[in-house]
Amino acid sequence: MKLALLELRRRPWRFAPAVIALVLLTGLLLTLGGLLDGLYNGFTGALRAQPGALLTYASDANLSVIRSRIDAATTAQVERVPGVEQVGGLGTVLLGAKIPGQATEASVALFGYQRAPGGVPAPPDKAGQVYADTSLKAYGVQEGQTLLLGPQRYPVSIVGWVSDTNFLLQGGLWGGLDTWRQVLGSARPDQVLASGTYQVLTVSTTAGADPAWVAGAIDAATGGRTQTVTRSFAVDSLPGITQQRSTFNAIIDTTFFVAALVVALFFVLLTIERVGIYAVFKAVGASSGQLFAQVVLQAVMIAVVSFMVGALLALTVGRLIPPQVPLQFSASRALQVAVGLVVMSTLGSAVSLRRVVRIDPATAIS
């Protein structure tokens, strides 16, 4: 017979205040986590998807894809560095896209690529054809449509879908390098790039090669005209990414702390209220450990139930939020919140331990 579970089942209203608070906190945690994940993925998808361990930028670009330019001669130097297996050119341009039948434009990042990123097929055969990120569906983009890009309304047609490839919260469009060069030249005539010039190189290293060593070797071989970094470093170097994550994580951590406080306060009050009954339990032979285990079990059950209800709440709220808002619910984030909530609830309930231990069984009889 589990006393804790029986009490939960027969007196659920008694636990309602804690459950309501934890449901709201769960909803908040999942929504914050979803926004963080949505923002992070929306900012970084294109870079995370790149093949190879390394990305090579022009050294004066300060790890900005937009500002970086790498000419054909430099690319050739990179290709000759020992430990380099494959090199591919990559370029992007950020612009507005006019969607047929839609009043508002969508912001897109058009990429031209040589080596296919993860989840993206090889470049389309024809210039003017692109794959679109599925997030653009929220703007009304459909397969087979022709989007008009930039001030010159350069037409590109959608020939398929890719996912998690956005860049700086702009919907990803993926086409051949010619398409990219033409769109860039149309949108910014002052920035027409010669054939063989890219913005960034994606670099794969040979098996067993140390990427850090290869990166140093590349930059040395180009005479310091390049800055080669790991893909994860490049991702973290995107403007605002680190600050964004640390800010959200601070809010999330604080919310977990509040959850622990709520549980601690609730069970301290409940323990004070139960002093008489606990004294009787101790008098008839219950140990402090057994009683405390009941408290912890109730805290865990409350956390689990609250998480389930809170998850439903977050999903409902998520449906009401416009699709353009970068909110992404994921199983891993949900698991993290669930585990965090259970751990914090357990820690919160532990505050009652001292009170449970101090209950004198003799008070049952006095």
Add this chain to the structure above:
Amino acid sequence: MGHHREAALKLENVRKVYRSGDAETVAVDRASLEVGPAEIVALVGPSGSGKTTLLSISGGLLSPSQGRVVVAGDEISGYDPKRLTRFRRESVGFVFQSVNLVPFLTARENLLVVTDFSRRDKKKSKARADQLLTELRLEERADNLPRQLSGGERQRVAVGRAFMNQPDLVLIDEPTSALDTKLGEQVMELIVTEVRARGTAAVIVTHDMRMTHFADRTLAIVDGILGDAATS
């Protein structure tokens, strides 16, 4: 557990002193007492006389400051809190003054609480609980919560709970204090019947002299000093 030939309870020069700063309060002063294996002893005395303290010491709820406490052959006066907990779980039954049933448990579950903490065989425990409830004429009320029971029924459940662990000694604190004379008599009759039926020893603390005739012997305690009722 089980019934022993030796005294169910033996107190030898038991003293309990409470200290608060320099002040010292003697709650029980050199009390000696022997309760036979199937004997019922009534302990009377005014409020604050030390009768509840003596009962608590006898049941391992309090440790004496001095003296020996032996229950069914086991000297418990030197037990640490952990051993005292096990002793209470296995060897003593309590009937509390305010009944103290767990409000969210049914009558049967209130009995099972005792064996639940000792992790005894669940089937056997349930069979024993049902047997006790039948003996206490509560079989129809086994699945009722305390709020669905009358005062007398609640008291009977409390009595049943005291016998769940087949104790050597049952300690009963003011069983009639909240009851009128008629109901008090009924409850005392029930307790005495149950105690005698099992050959268990019992100490009943009461301030109600009308109830002492149910006991084999009545002792009085005044200012912590234990003596025969007639001489106190």
